[in-house]
Amino acid sequence: MIKPICRDTLLLSRPSQAASAADLPVAQDLLDTLRANADRCVGMAANMIGVNRRIIAISVGFAHLVLLNPEILSRSGPYEAEESCLSLSGQRHTTRYETIEVKYQDEALRWHTQTFTGFPAQIIQHEVDHCNGILI
Numbered sequence: 001m002i003k004p005i006c007r008d009t010l011l012l013s014r015p016s017q018a019a020s021a022a023d024l025p026v027a028q029d030l031l032d033t034l035r036a037n038a039d040r041c042v043g044m045a046a047n048m049i050g051v052n053r054r055i056i057a058i059s060v061g062f063a064h065l066v067l068l069n070p071e072i073l074s075r076s077g078p079y080e081a082e083e084s085c086l087s088l089s090g091q092r093h094t095t096r097y098e099t100i101e102v103k104y105q106d107e108a109l110r111w112h113t114q115t116f117t118g119f120p121a122q123i124i125q126h127e128v129d130h131c132n133g134i135l136i
Contacts (some may be wrong), residue, residue, distance in 0.1 A: 001029050002036045002051035005086045012087055014046055018107075019046075019053040019068040026109060027066045030057045041086050043123040045130030047101040048087050056127035060120050067104035070128050071114065073113065076100040083126055083136060092136045096122045 011025040019026070026046055034044045034057045045087065054069045077098030084091050100121045103113045116124055129136060 001032055003029050003033045003034075005037075005063065006048055006050040007087050009088075009135060011052070012130065012135055014047075014052060015049055016045070016052050016054045016131045019055045021066070021109060023051075023053045023055060024107060025076050026050070026053055027055050027057070027068065028050045028129075030055055031064055031066060034059055036085060042109075044086070045127045047130055048107045054131045056076045056124065056131065058123045058124070058127065059121060064123070066107055067102070068104055068106070068109070069125065070104040070131065071127065072128055073103055075099070081122060083122075085136070087130075088135060094136045096125050100125060102128075 029049060030044055030046055033049055034041060034119060043058040046053045056070055057066045075097035078095050078107050081096045083092055099117045101115050105111055
């Protein structure tokens with residue numbers, strides 16, 4: 001189900017709680033909402049649809065990936081980026097990393113550790129910041 005975008009900075013600035021199997025419908029809502037906003041968005045965190053759980057969804061080209069309980073284990077290659085967010089107005093400057101290693105669960109609740117580089121890494125970092133209550 002497509003959900004409205006949350007703009008409540010109080011809710012968005014709270015760290016999210018761990019996701020469980022009971023939150024899988026939230027993951028589907030997040031994907032539906034991401035697809036509905038594909039013309040202006042490449043990633044979303046569950047708190048952006050008002051749900052305080054550690055779930056993110058990213059879109060790279062035609063591929064979509066849902067990560068439950070994502071945790072960035074390592075970072076390398078810092079660079080300065082300018083980003084926008086559906087939940088906030090304007091553009092903001094932040095430091096991102098070219099390569100990250102992420103531990104996460106898929107929608108079958110299996111754990112994975114994967115390395116991401118370039119734009120997908122940047123999207124994941126932005127969304128994990130949302131899960132940690134960090135607004136850029």
